[in-house]
Every structure is written in C-alpha cells, then in structure tokens.
C-alpha cells in the first residue's frame with residue numbers, strides 16, 4: 180500500500196511526531212472492559228486533530244496476555260480480545276487515508292510459551308525446533324528443579340530466576356522476562372529467517388515499520404564451554420553492583436544477566452541482516468525504532484548511523500533511570516534538573532553529526548510524565564505538562580507522545596495491591612514483602628513507578644468510566660477524569676491538548692525544529708531548562724522554568740534582545756515587551772529571530 184503515499188524523503192521521520200496507543204487502555208468498542216481495534220478505529224479523529232504523523236500500536240497479536248500482549252503466540256493474527264485481522268487492515272487503510280502511518284510492535288526477543296514454535300521446542304530434546312530457544316541442563320552436581328540448580332544465577336526482569344525447569348524434557352529454558360516469555364535463540368539462522376519472513380508479511384500488508392521490543396537483547400554472550408561456566412553461558416555474580424538499568428532484578432538473590440545479554444556480540448550483524456532482508460529493497464516511508472535499555476550514546480551512534488543500515492533511531496533509557504537508586508527501579512531516588520539536562524544534553528551532542536534521537540517522557544512502561552518530571556498538583560498541572568512538552572518537542576529528534584500525555588494525564592491514586600494489574604508490580608510486591616519489606620514501603624514505590632500508572636484508561640470525557648468503556652474497565656479509571664479529559668480540552672485553546680497541537684504543527688513548519696543545531700544554555704541552573712536551535716539564519720530560543728518557583732530570571736547573553744524577539748509559542752501569556760526573561764512557575768517560551 181506504500182503506493183498511496185506521495186514521494187517521501189528517506190528521513191521523513193525527522194519532521195514527524197509519533198503517537199503511541201496501548202490498545203488495552205485506549206478505547207473499548209465492545210464494552211468488555213478492554214480496549215480494542217473497534218474502539219481505536221472510532222477515535223482516529225483525536226489523532227488527526229492532534230496532527231500526529233505516525234501511530235505506534237502496542238501489540239494486538241494473539242497472546243495469552245501474561246504481559247498484556249508482549250507475549251505473542253501467533254505473530255500473524257490479531258487476538259480476539261482486540262478484534263480481527265480485517266479490522267487491522269481497516270486501521271491501516273483509515274490511517275493512510277488520513278495521511279498517517281502505522282508502526283507495529285515487533286516482539287521477537289521472546290515469544291509466548293504458548294507459541295507453536297515453543298510447543299514444538301519443548302516437546303523433546305530431539306525436536307528440530309529445540310535450538311530455537313535457550314535450553315540448558317541443570318548446573319553440574321545439581322538435580323533439575325531444585326533451588327540452586329538453575330544453569331546460571333541470572334534473575335528475570337520480572338522477579339525470580341530467569342530459568343524455568345521443564346520436567347518433561349528435563350532441561351531449563353531461559354526467559355529474561357516472565358516464564359511465559361521464553362527467549363528465542365537468535366544464533367539459529369532459522370529463527371532469524373522466520374522473523375524476517377513475518378516482518379515482510381506485515382510490510383506487504385501495508386504497515387509502515389516497527390517499534391522493536393528490547394531488540395538489544397537478541398544477541399547473547401555465548402562463550403566456549405569451560406569449567407566454571409554452564410554450557411556456554413557465563414554465570415554472573417549474585418549481589419553484583421551492576422543493577423540492570425531498566426529492570427528490577429533482586430540483586431541479593433540473583434545475578435544481573437545484563438552484561439551477558441545486553442548489546443551482545445552479534446547484535447550489529449543481526450540488525451544489518453534484518454535491514455538487508457526486510458527493509459533495504461523497499462521504498463522510503465518506513466520507520467524502525469529499537470527499544471534499547473542500557474544503551475550508551477556511542478552505541479546509539481552505531482545503531483542509527485544510516486550508512487551502517489541498522490535502525491532509524493533507538494529508545495534509550497538514561498533519563499528514565501535517573502530516579503532509580505543503586506538497587507534498581509524500585510529504589511526510588513531523587514533526580515535533579517541539572518542531571519536531567521546533563522543526560523539529555525549529552526544525547527543531543529552525541530548524535531548531532533551521526534545518527535538520530537528519539538524523544539520521550541513516557542510510554543506504557545513508565546509513570547506519567549507530568550507526575551514524574553513535572554508537578555501534577557492542580558495549580559501547576561497544565562503549565563507543568565505543557566512546559567515539559569515544549570522542552571521535549573524542541574529537542575533534535577523524533578518526539579513520541581504516549582496516549583493521554585497530550586491531556587496531561589497523571590499517575591493513579593492506587594491504594595492497595597488489589598488496585599494493581601501489572602505482573603511486574605504484583606511480582607515485586609510478593610518478592611519484596613517476602614523479603615521483609617513493609618507493605619507500605621513497597622506500595623510507596625509501586626505508586627511511584629508501577630507501569631500501571633500509564634495503563635489506566637484514556638480519559639475521553641467526564642462521564643462514567645471516562646467514556647473509555649460501556650462495561651467494567653479492566654483497571655480503574657483515574658477519578659480525576661472529571662477534570663482531565665479530551666472532551667474538555669480539544670476546543671480549549673489554553674489546554675494541554677492545544678499546546679501539543681501547536682508543538683506538533685511547529686515541527687511541521689519550522690526547519691530549525693527539525694534540523695537546527697542544539698546548544699544547551701545555563702547547564703548548572705537548577706530551575707531553568709534553556710537551549711537554542713540554529714539552522715540557516717534562524718535561531719530559536721527555548722526557555723522553560725521547570726519548577727514551581729516564581730520570578731526565575733534567565734541570565735543569558737542578550738536576554739533583553741531575546742525578550743523583544745518574536746514569541747513563537749508559550750504556555751502562558753506574556754504582556755508587553757519585558758526587558759528581561761523572567762518566568763513564572765512552569766512557564767515555557769519559544770522565541771525566534773534571524774541572525775546574519
């Protein structure tokens with residue numbers, strides 16, 4: 180269906196904005212309490228009005244839903260919970276008719292344990308598909324299934340061991356996530372061929388690319404078998420200091436697998452092969468973004484250098500790990516604005532000449548942006564959400580908007596553990612309380628960091644269940660939907676939604692937003708986030724007070740000149756022509772001027 184698109188430049192995505200839909204929580208068309216494709220199809224006007232260019236749809240494939248669809252049992256069909264393949268074709272057509280593109284979630288580090296491939300693989304040690312997954316015997320001198328017999332002491336991201344014992348075939352299989360998400364063995368060229376063929380099938384059907392789930396975990400560090408190592412996998416140390424950056428591995432009981440599974444030795448080779456087999460021969464208009472926890476700027480440069488033929492951009496995790504302490508995600512730590520600027524600024528500089536950034540504050544795995552990086556108290560919420568958006572969207576890179584972020588949706592007021600649904604949160608609760616942590620301490624961390632914060636239903640209106648469903652929602656709707664909802668915002672020029680619309684439109688019209696060089700100003704300032712973007716003779720100044728403090732003055736070169744420049748965009752009105760740049764709580768402005 181690519182022939183429907185007008186000719187597009189290869190790097191069209193530099194001026195694009197992507198909107199992420201987590202289908203389970205977006206809109207429910209059949210009143211079973213779970214969002215679905217019918218619901219999404221009925222809400223495309225919302226995306227259209229916002230002006231986004233691309234929809235990233237989290238998984239809708241067949242799945243037992245252990246991890247809400249990130250455990251796929253059939254890559255070539257839609258789960259009945261979400262609808263039908265015909266509806267997905269309708270979605271592709273409807274988006275293309277509106278000039279939008281669709282990228283699907285590609286989850287190929289692992290499958291579901293209910294995928295046919297795994298069923299065959301586990302059926303016997305001699306099955307031809309045995310080597311499609313990571314099977315290993317118990318540790319030397321141990322009996323399979325007993326504690327301590329796991330091939331390596333690696334922990335899973337979702338608590339517990341990364342190995343599960345299969346008594347029937349007498350071996351363990353590896354799962355870096357849940358036991359229902361066995362890791363595929365990418366060393367097998369048959370696995371790689373099967374994945375490429377599935378990807379080509381989707382592109383032929385009309386999808387425009389993929390967001391690739393934990394794609395930097397597909398190459399594992401397999402080493403020759405020597406004493407002290409189990410069957411070619413290194414052990415790792417229990418209690419090691421390298422907490423996995425994105426995960427929540429219980430470091431007192433398990434070893435961190437990340438040195439052996441993150442950005443492994445054949446990753447570049449696998450990505451280049453995928454590019455050749457799937458993307459290289461196709462016309463421009465496709466988008467690839469790899470989710471890559473624990474990746475550095477230097478690595479990102481290699482992954483996204485167009486000359487290398489790997490990916491268009493990656494999701495890095497540095498800025499969303501700043502509020503994690505040494506013990507990982509649940510060890511909630513304070514984060515300063517100076518640290519945040521240092522981190523994002525380094526990515527701007529590092530990918531200035533080669534490669535490209537993706538930009539995000541949130542997604543379905545992260546707490547709500549305004550609650551985490553901003554101030555969600557009623558008196559600051561709107562300005563804080565719009566200030567954050569201004570800063571992010573004016574960086575160099577492709578911005579991603581997570582559903583509800585454009586409304587300034589907040590974290591949820593979860594009370595007890597019965598309010599949570601996510602397996603990661605539920606496992607963490609069990610593990611931490613079994614360890615002796617107090618229930619209240621565990622809940623405090625969950626309320627802050629649980630992925631369920633992002634997964635409460637989209638707030639469409641102030642009616643029952645926020646207009647999300649005619650049934651009982653699978654997870655509670657945030658009671659603040661009475662104030663925070665789409666219906667109240669789409670026609671209000673002062674709303675968070677209207678501000679996002681302006682930011683997206685600005686990227687479409689102002690070349691300096693897309694291509695301009697980035698220069699950080701006032702890096703040590705504790706309240707202000709300020710930078711310029713320059714392109715040709717155009718210079719944009721972005722200045723935002725990311726604090727609740729009033730009267731914060733930006734002391735930059737030629738502040739008076741800037742204060743008199745054209746105000747392109749702001750989240751609060753500026754009266755007259757001030758002689759200096761003084762900002763109120765969470766105030767953000769974008770100025771433009773032309774320099775010879």
Ligand code: TEU
Pocket residue numbers: 246249250286336356392393425426427470472508543544603
């Ligand atoms: O996430 C992988 C990942 O590293 C995380 O963001 C993870 O959810 C978080 O660290 C947990 O603390 C991807 C998907 O986005 C996520 O929803 C899936 O659960 C996961 O992979 C497994 O497929």
